[in-house]
Amino acid sequence: xxxxxxxKEIRRIKSYKPYLEKVINEYNNIIIIGNGGSNSIASxxxxxxxxxxxxxxxxxxxxxRLTCYINDYGRDLAYMEFLRDFADxxxxxxxxxxxxxxxxxxxxAVYCKxxxxxxxxxxxxxxxxxLNKFDGGIMKxxxxxxxxxxxxxAHMVMLHSIIxxxx
Numbered sequence: 001x002x003x004x005x006x007x008k009e010i011r012r013i014k015s016y017k018p019y020l021e022k023v024i025n026e027y028n029n030i031i032i033i034g035n036g037g038s039n040s041i042a043s044x045x046x047x048x049x050x051x052x053x054x055x056x057x058x059x060x061x062x063x064x065r066l067t068c069y070i071n072d073y074g075r076d077l078a079y080m081e082f083l084r085d086f087a088d089x090x091x092x093x094x095x096x097x098x099x100x101x102x103x104x105x106x107x108x109a110v111y112c113k114x115x116x117x118x119x120x121x122x123x124x125x126x127x128x129x130x131l132n133k134f135d136g137g138i139m140k141x142x143x144x145x146x147x148x149x150x151x152x153x154a155h156m157v158m159l160h161s162i163i164x165x166x167x
Contacts, residue, residue: 001147001150001153002145002147002149005144005147005150006145006149006150006153006154008144009143009145009150009154009157010157013161014161016139016141016158016161017161019139020120020158020161020162021162023092023118023120023138023139024049024053024055024092024162026092027055027090027091027092027118028055028056028090029055029056029057029087029088029090029091029092030046030049030055030056030057030058030091030092030093030094031057031058031059031060031082031083031086031087031093031094032045032046032049032057032058032059032093032094032096032159033059033060033083033094033096033105033108034095034097035096035097035098035102035104035105036098037098037148037152038097038155039059039060039061040061041096041152041155041156041159042059042060042061043059043061044156045059045156045159045160046058046059048160048163049163053162053163058086060079060082065082066078069081069082075103075104076103076104076107077104078104079105079107079108080104080108080110080111083108083112083117084111087117089115089116089117089118091117091118092119093108093112093117093118093119093120094119094120094122094159095108095109095112095119095120095122095131096122096123096155097122097123097129097131098123098124098125098148098151098155099123099124099126099129100123100124100125100126100129100130100131100132100142101129101130101131106130106131106134109121109131109134109136109137112136113135118137119136119138120137120138120140120141121134121136121139121140121141122141122142122143122155122158122159123140123141123142123143124142124143124144124146124150124151125143125145125146125151126146127142127144141155141158143155
C-alpha cells in the first residue's frame with residue numbers, strides 16, 4: 001500500500017468530515033452499496049451507523065438476497081432493483097466503487113437521480129471515472145490513487161470519520 005498517498009487522503013478527509021456529518025445527520029434511513037471490498041466497507045459502516053449513530057442503516061450484502069437479485073435482474077441491475085425495493089426519498093444512498101466505473105453502481109446512481117433519492121458517491125482511480133463525472137449526488141469523494149488499498153481504506157476512513165471523537 002502506498003502509505004504516503006493514504007496520509008494525503010486522510011488530511012483531505014478532515015475537510016470533508018463536517019459536511020459528511022451534516023448530511024448523515026439529516027437522514028435516519030441509509031442504504032450503503034459497494035462491490036467486492038467496497039461491499040465489506042458498506043456492511044461494516046451500516047452496522048456502525050446503526051449501533052453508534054442510531055441510524056437505520058443497511059447494506060446489500062446478504063448472500064442469498066444478492067445472488068437472487070443477480071440471478072433475476074443481472075449483475076448490472078441487481079443493486080438498482082434492490083434500491084427500487086428498499087429506498088425512497090427519505091433514504092440516503094451511499095454508493096461506493098473503487099474504480100468509479102462499475103456498471104451496477106452507475107445504474108444505481110442513475111436510478112436514484114431519476115426519482116430524487118439523495119446520494120453520496122465515493123470513487124477512486126481516474127479522476128474522470130464515470131461515478132466522479134456523474135451529474136448528481138449531494139456529495140462526492142474521489143480518492144487520487146490507483147492503489148486498491150489506498151482507495152478502499154480512504155473510503156472506510158471517510159465514512160468512519162464521523163463516529164467518535166476527533167483526536
